[in-house]
Amino acid sequence: MIWAAIFFLLGKGTGLKGQDSDSLASELSLVISGLKGALERMDEEAYVSYYSLDNREKERRAFNYFLHQKKIETVKVFLSLPKIDDFRAEVKLKILFIQATSVIIDVWNLHFQRRNGQWWVTGKEISPEGRVLYRLKIPGNKVEQAKRVEISHVDLKLVFTDAVCFYDNLPQMETALLIIGQGEIEFAPKVKNERHHLKLMFGQEQITDKLKYAYLRFSPSFYNRNITIEGINDHWSPSKSLLNKAYSLFVRHYSRSFAVENSLLNEFLSFIPQGEEVVFEFEGEKKGIMTYVFSPFAEEEINFFQWRDDRIVSLYSPEAVKGLKRMFVSFGHMFDVEAYQIEIDYNPNKYYLSGKARIEIVPQVDSLDSLKFKFHPNLEILKVYDQNKNELFFNRDRLRKVFYVYLLEPEEKGQSFYVDVYYRGEIKPEQLTSDVLYFPQYEEEVIFIQPRCETYLFSQSSYWYPSPPNDDYFQVELRAVFPPEYQCIANGEQVDQGELKMSERVEELEKIGFHYCNFKTRYPVKYISFIVGKFTNRGKKEGSIPIAYYQASDTGVYHREWLAEAEQIVDFYSRWFGDYPYEKLYLVQRLWPQKGGHSPASFVILNELPRIPGRLRFSKVSSPVDLSRWKGYFLAHEIAHQWWGQALSWDTYHDQWLSEGLAQLAAVLYLEKKYGQKAYRQIIENMTNTINKNSKVG
Structure with missing residues (x-):
């Protein structure tokens, strides 16, 4: 019934009319459904019977x-929407040919003609870009x-004695190895700065330790070239x-190296590292x-990570080998994101977000066939569609917070297109790293209390929408x-707001009475941010740049001077650095168990620590970057990020x-x-003394 409905809609654009269109679309749906079933049953006779006589024997041999x-065990077929033009049609199939140790992913483009009824x-x-993923174990x-x-590689050496080596299950290929035994590691960077960094962290210029095991992923x-195994006893169980x-141990580490979740199969699949690519754990x-x-x-090229301390x-990059040039390829150089149209529904009481992101993309290379986005691992990707409403295949790496989308047809350089991503899941606000201290530092016996009315900020590090792999600038429309009981503040200007009165979709009936806000940026931003909370509007200054002050309901102190001072700061910076770069400047004061602030495009977050009066003792502030003794510094630093860090x-x-330096x-x-001038000289002298004191340490 679903296919009949789809073909009914498609038939309206074929040039045929009425019953003829409906009948032909329905007949084609039955043919495609039958061909799909024959492929999945691996029924040769039934499958080739759908081909014209002049193509049948050729297809039988193939x-x-x-x-x-290739010893295919299972076939799974996924259909895209067909294109019908009178008595001709075209449909794309995504086909998974599943073997014992691998999955071959093909895209077929089938051409149909109607002959003799x-x-x-x-x-x-x-598609020449067929992909193979492996069922590694x-x-x-x-x-x-x-x-x-x-195992020797660049600045790393691992040595095991009296070890047991467990190989992977892939035939005629070595790409994974698990070693259990008595081992040692020596990691000794040849780069001077890296040795100095290790000495600061560990007290010595290299990392050494006894090892219990190692899980290795590498190319054949x-x-x-790099792994030597001696004294082998293979007559042993x-x-x-x-x-x-x-x-x-394999299950613990497998998903963290060259393994992805697949949108078509409910299992992790692996790809083979290329050349010098390795991950050792x-x-x-x-x-x-x-x-x-x-x-x-x-x-x-080299990244060394310690999990215990996160x-x-x-x-770093190792010392270059004379006569060799290194290659650096980035997904961020392959395409630009031009614009986002995002619709989100966020319920703070359940930490639940559902969304649809339409992402407008311009390829920067010829024949772009895949996309990479950063995304929160807790959010479930429901579907990805291209602009022709074809469902797209994707792989996901939750550990690295990325997913890859594979296009049905390569897109040409400079030709804009879009994809739609539907997603949902539970997501809590990130504990953002503050870039400036506002309140004086506390001694250890400080007592923090959780805010009674939390605010919910989602910004760059939250990955709450499919983000570009590298920093990019784009326009945004956000609903x-x-x-x-909540309000919302986001990038850009608010162009509409209201209350949901009715819904045509059953799943939205419970949202009747909820509020909505629509935002639109006039100037490109490099990431999208919004905050939901219970705020009081403490005032607004109209003008060429509207400035408003919003205070969360449970913050303690109303800073009456902030609105006027923010206006003075914007005026001062505009004369120094050029016009204010965005549509508005909203100040948002909130209760949050972390000092400092955050400055997305067109609004700034100013944190206030929860505290119990009379239970705090202040310790002396010694950091040269903490200028909180100077009233107005906190605002000045955060507003400066609208120029330094956002616009530039x-x-x-x-x-x-x-x-940070320019802010x-x-x-x-x-x-x-x-x-x-006296205050200025005092600040500069303090910074200079600190730099001179610590310059030898780094």
């Missing part, structure tokens, strides 16, 4: 070779004892407990689980729906310090205007 020579397949084109069929195992060529331990006796990543396609220990951003993270400089210049 069917036989592919299914039997029946629809026949008259042509088939297979450990233990496989091969287990060995070894006297010594050595890497295995041959591991105990059941050791096999169980190996499987448990190992557990040290002192330093816990660590990860070493080498990616020749990244801006910094920190990157080293991130936010939320319970009536950094190229790579190496330059991110410029955002701090702007704030100091404003404090000089407000408090005079």
Whole structure:
């Protein structure tokens, strides 16, 4: 019935009329459904019977070779919407050919013609970009004892003695290895700055530790070049407990390296690392689980991560080999995001968000066939469609907070197109890292209390919408729906608001009475932010740049001077740095268990710590960047980020310090205007002394 309805709608654009159109569309739906069933049953005779006589034998040979020579166990077929033009039609099939150890993903373009009162397949084109993903597992069929195992790569060496090596299950290919035994690690960067950094963290210029095991992912060529196994005893059988331990370790680490969730199958699938790509994970006796990543396609090839402290220990490019040039490829250079149209429904009482994001994209390369987005791992992706309403296949890597979308047809450079992403799930506000201290520092016995009325801020680090892989600037239209007791503030100007009065969709009936706000940016932004909370409007200054002050209901102090001072700061910065870059400036004061603020495009968040009066003792502030003793500094620093960090951003993270540095400089210049030269000299002298004192340490 569903297919009949779809073809009824499609038939209206075929040039046929009335019953003829409906009948032909219905007949075609039956043919496509039958062909799909024959493929999934792997029924050769039934499958080739849908082809025209002049194509039938050729397709029979191809069917036989592919299914039997490649030992296909299962076939799954996913249909896109067909295109019908009179007595011709075209439909794309996404087909998964599932083997014991791999999945072949093909896209077929089938051409149909109606001859002698029946629809026949008259042509088939297979996308040259067929993908193979692997059903990797450990233990496989091969287990060995070894006297010594050595893995060497750039600045890293792992050595195991009296070890057991568990190989993967892929035939004629080595791409994963689990080693259990007595091991040692030595990570000794040749780059001077990295050695210095390690000494600050660990007291020595290299990382050494005893290892319990190592899980390695690599390319087959890497295995041959960089891994040495000596004293092999392959006439040996591991105990059941050791096999169980190996499987448990594999399950723990598998999803973190070259493995993705698949939108068409409910299992993790793996791809094969290329060239020098590796991910090594190992557990040290002192330093816990660590990860070493080498990616020749990244801006910094080496990434060393410590899981216990949730920190990157080293991130750098190794010393260049004379005569060799490195290659860096980024998804961010492959396409630009031009605009977002986002509809969200957020219920703070349940931390539940549902949304639809229409993303307008312009390819920067010829024949763009895939997209990469950053996305929150807790949010479920329901469907992804192209602009022709074809459902798109995607893979997902929750650990790295990314997903990949594969287009049915490559898009040409410079030709704009869009995709729609539908998603939902439970998501709580991120604990943002503050970029400026406002309240003086407290001693350890400070007592924090949770706010009675929380605010819910979703910004850059929340990944609440499918974000570009690299920083980009784009226009935004946002429609936010939320319970009536809350208000919403977001990027851009509010162009509409109201109450949901009625709904034609059953799933939205419970939203009747909820409020909505529509926002639209006039100027490009580099990320999308919104905050939902219970606010009181403390005033607004109209003018070329509207400035308003919103205070969360349970914050303690009403800063009467903020509105006027914000206007003075904007005027001061505009004379120094150029016109204010956005449509408005809204100040949002909220209760939050973290000091500081955050400054998305067109509004700033100013945090106030929850506290119990009389139970706090202040300690002396020694940080040279904490200028909270100077009234007005907090506002000045956060507003400065509208220019430095928002309107003008950094190229790579190496330059991110410029955002904070220039915002701090702007704030100091404003404090000089407000408090005079003496205050300015005192601030600069304090900063200079701190730099001189710590310059040898780094």
